[in-house]
Amino acid sequence: MESVRWNAQACGYPQDVWKVVGGEAAGGVPVQPLDPTVKVDRKSLPRLPVGTLVEGLGLAGDSLRFRRLLGRGPDGGIVCIRRFGGAVLLEPTEERPGIEGVPGSVLCKPVAWGAAGAEELLRDGEVDIVLSSDCVNKPLYGDAWEDLADCMVALSGPRTVVLISVLRRLQDGIDSFLEYLTRRMVVQEAYRKALCGTEVIVYRARRRTR
Known part of the structure; x- marks a missing residue:
């Protein structure tokens, strides 16, 4: 943030x-x-x-x-x-003045991973975009990716877009995270590029309609 x-x-x-x-x-x-x-x-x-x-x-x-x-x-x-x-x-206050030439604004908030953190954030209204950058790294965060996925699912409304960027590492847990998330959301690869020998991938996810 x-x-x-x-x-x-x-x-x-x-x-x-x-x-x-x-x-x-x-x-x-x-x-x-x-x-x-x-x-x-x-x-x-x-x-x-x-x-x-x-x-x-x-x-x-x-x-x-x-x-x-x-x-x-x-x-x-x-x-x-x-x-x-x-x-x-x-x-x-979270109010912001309008800026000439800018039709709107984006209010960014951090969220505690897990369904409880999502529930607290949703008290302020629906979420349009969920951003996650390099948050799946099993050697560093362990199995916290389960809470991250639960949070994404809980935050996702009919129009919510979830953007997830990951860096591939040895035993990073990303495959398990994607498998877990795909059970409840539609997940698509949006971008892939090798940077300095490290593969960076961006996924787009949305709530299933049924």
Whole structure:
């Protein structure tokens, strides 16, 4: 997941997004200037209204340095994420602003292998794509591929696509994994290539209709 986040961030897509959820009675959350030497009248500080989305650029204690993504208010500054006493003013969110020229977005989440992990993830809704990269390696992970396969089956809805990339190694357990998965899903080879003497294969899987 870290590589996914790094690549998304490198493309300019915000990763650490916060939403203003408090301070409505006061007209929003007050914004301090980035320069601590600047003297300001606290009563005249600009504010971020409830519902505003910001990208976190650094968190020190309860002070969040931000840039505004969506909503009204200053483009940047420092805000307090909770009041003294614990009332929350800003909280992390999975909401993302639209990007010009991009019709949609992909929300990526890690999942604990097994049916239980899949069940927990499905509480947030159906899954469109399941990605598995080099997760079948018996010398390293033992027979955990059974839990991985169970997770893929449990996550798969009528429109879910499962993409599985594997590297062939000695006694890697991949054949057993594919045999186990094929009992409950339609599995097809989508890509194969030798890279630096190692065979890389990508499989596409989907739920059986019956």
